[in-house]
Structures are given as C-alpha cells and as structure tokens.
Amino acid sequence: MVDGRGLRLKMPHVFTLLTFMILACSLLTWVIPAGRYAREQRIVGGRERTVVVPGTFETLPKHTSVRGILFGDEVSGEASPVSVEGFLSAIPRGMIAAADIIFFIFIIGGTFGILQRTGTIAAVLHALLARFRGSWRVLTVVLMTVIAVGGSTLGMGEEFIPLVPIFLVVAKEIDCDRVFGMALVFVAAEVGFAAATTNPFTVNIAQGIAELPLNSALGFRLAFFACAMVVALVYVLRYGARVRRDPSASVMAGDAFDVGDEHADPPALERRHLAILLASGAIFVFILYAVQKMGWWLPEMAGGFFLMGVVAVVVGRLPMDEAVSAAVRGMEDMVVAALVVGFARGITVVLDQGQVLDTLIHSAATVLQQVPRYVAAEGMLLVQTGLNLFIPSGSGQAAVTMPLMTPLADVLGLTRQTAVFAFTCGDGFSNTVIPTSGILMAMLGLARVPYDRWLRFMLPLLGQLLALSAVFLILAVAIGLQ
DSSP, X not given: OBOTTSOBOOOOOHHHHHHHHHHHHHHHTTTSOEEEOOEEEEEETTEEEEEXXXXXXXXXXXXXXXXXXXXXXXXXXXXXXXOHHHHHTHHHHHHHHTHHHHHHHHHHHHHHHHXXXXXXXXXXXXXXXXXXXXXXXXXXXXXXXXXXXXHHHHOOOGGGGGGHHHHHHHHHHTTOOHHHHHHHHHXXXXXXXHSOSSOTTTHHHHHHHTTOOTTOSHHHHHXXXXXXXXXXXXXXXXXXXXXXXXXXGSTTTTOOOOOOSTTSSOOOOOHHHHHHHHHHHHHHHHHHHHHHXXXXXXXXXXXXXXXXXXXXXXXXXXXXXXXXXXXHHHHHHTHHHHHHHHHHHHHHHHHHHHTOHHHHHHHHHHHHTTSOHHHHHHHHHHHHHHHTTTOOOHHHHHHHHHHHHHHHHHHHTOOHHHHHHHHHHHHHHGGGTOTTOHHHHHHHHHHTOOHHHHHHHHHHXXXXXXXXXXXXXXXXXXXXXX
16 A cells, blocks of 8 residues: 555554454443343254343443453442453453364364365366366356355355365466456355355344244345355456456556466366365265254364365375375465464454443444334344444354344334344455454465455455345335334
C-alpha cells in the first residue's frame, strides 16, 4: 500500500494483527457496559449445546481496582474488565479453547504430507491439468463447484486448508496469480458455507434452535446457492482473465510467484495412485456420513484422516521412516495455520472474560425491535455480519444469537426461517474478510498473500454477495418463507 505522500505502508504480520485486535478488545471491556444472559444446555442437532435463554439479560456492575488492572480482581455478581495478565494469557487460553481444531489441522496436514510423498496428489493434479489445459475456465468452474458443494452441504472448511499449496500450482499452470489460486479453494468453500443447504454447523443448528424441521426450505436455499455461485464464479473468472491478459492487473503485481520445484517433474498416474485416491475418497465419504448420522466431531474426524494416511502408506508401499518424515513435514507446513486459529480464538476469550459480548447482542436485538419488518430482516443480516467479527464460529454464533432472533422474528411478524437465512448469510460471507477467521488467516499464510491485498480482491465480491443476500431476504419476507 502507498499513501498520498508516497510512503509505503506495510501490513503487519497476521500474528501482530491478531495480537493488536486482542489488545483492542481487552481495552473495550473497560468501556462497554457489562451484561449477561442466562444459559442452558439443550440437545441441538444430536449434540448437547449451551444456548442463551431469551429475556434473561441483566446488566452487571464493573468492579475495578488497582489489582484488577494488573492481575484481575474477581467479585461475585460483578464483571471484571480484562487485566494486563488477562490480555497476556488470552492467546494461550485461546490455544486451549481451540485445541480440537488445532490438532485436527495437524492431523490432516500429516495425512496430506503422506499423500504428497506417495506422488498421488502430484500425479492426479497434473493429469487433471493436462485434461483441461486448454479450458481453464471449465477447470475453474468444476473445482470451485465441487468445493462449494462440500461447504454448503457438510460445512467443510478446515479440511480444505492443506489444499492451498495444491491450488497455487493450478493457478501457476494456467498463468494466473497466487490470489486466484487462493480464491479457487477459499472463495468456493466460504460461498458454499454461507449459501448453506444442509450445513450441519450452521443451518441445521439454527433450525434446531428455531424449532424448525431440519433441512427445511431446501428449495429456497438451493436457488440461493446457485445464484451465489454464479456471482462468485463470474467474479473469479473475470479476475483470472484479466490477470492472464495483463499480469500487472493482479492485486499482487510484481510478485515472484514461486511454487517450488516439487511439481516440476510430476510422476505418471499409476494404478497405485488411483487405488490410494479411491481408498481415501471412500474413507472421506464415510467421515462425512459419520458426521451427519453418527455424531462424529473433530476428534473422530481426525481419526478418520489418520486412517487415510495409514492406508496410503500401505497401498503406496512407503517405508515407515519415509512415511513418518512425510507426515512430520506435512504437520510442519500447518504450524502457522494451526497457531492462527488459536490466536483468533483469543479475541472471543477476552470478550467472554469481560462479559461484554452479551451486551453487544442485546443492544442489537433491542434496536431491531424498533423498525419495520423489511428493515428488521436486513438489520438481522447486518447484525449477524458484524457479530461474526467477535464470534467467528458458525455453531457458536448460532447458539448465542438464534435463541434471541427467533422470538424477535415472531414479534416482528417475520418467519423463523427468514431469521435463520439472515443468520447463515451474515455468519458465512463475512468469513471471507474478517481477520478473526482462523481459516482465512491460515490460508493466507499458506498462500503467502498479504491481508491488505486480499481485501483489495475480496471486498467488491463481498459487497455483491451481501447485496444478493439482501435481495433474497426481501423475497423471503414477501413470500413468508417457511
């Protein structure tokens, strides 16, 4: 970035950016009034979840003291702003809170390292590139659609992180930049996640809390998914065509797009590669089935990916030392990605500690009660989008906001299905730009794309997707979406 005086401004490293955000949120706990809702345990989507109880919000007095500034000073019935010690320990506590996701990322990183060592990924990738070398647009549409379907139906996100280096190779081979490679996987995944059809982590949880039939309004959601994908595909394809025609049009013009020499001499596609691919695909399908039908979560999913790595070692006939080295290298490649998730969780940690998050949610719900229903529906979209900065977890945001938005929709004369749709759009699309999204920052780190350059690419598309969401919300209100 260059300012008006010609001075070059450098975007801080992702860890620096997140640390400053944690500091800012810690300071806000001294300014924003504290409050809390009562919470209860409920079975939602087959899992026990902690959800807020509507109508139970109460303000809390802030307890401040000299000791509280440095080390915290807890008093029963009062809120304590985040202390210096609380700020310094927020990142370690965020790591602990996100431990299941962090270790899941390490496991799938190790599995992809083994698949890479067997030559399966390189062989399949280059066979695919050879097939579509003269039809890069078709390849883009196919890849993004497949990934988006995974995000929309099964809520896949973290699973795609190890694919970033692979999609960078695809972008390099078709004469695009690393931002295009990042978009192939990340934009597709997040558009699918937001335009949720049967996403178990957002739409299913939200519908469960709203006491709606699971996977209801599927036709409406499928239409929205199709429209959102058209918007995203057109945007990405136009960007790719512009960069291919004029590399200086890239948001990362002048970047030395080097993907290493691992794919310089790809192996030929052999039967063992196809066998590994089929076995891995079968295990992956079972993992997805188990998430939907057997209540699997991250530890069980990680075990499934571990099995995938073991099968690849056996079928690929890798010596054990080579297999272990490949797995370790794969995990090493995921270190930054995994740590970013823990840093990002630190923001939620300090807001919870200072007990100001419920105040923000209560204030937003109070404002929405004062406006007409069409405006309120759009307001729900904006509220969910803004709250996603502080609660980047889809299931977490559903548990906190949907118990409040559901009765609010009843009062305003909106259908509960409309409130659910506003939630999925607001929670999902903003994940493409918010720095508290662990998946975004992890993928940017792997792709070596600076955050400010990504914003230059992504913000226009985000505006288009939110505008599309607003149009569909008006339609939902008009037809009384059920």
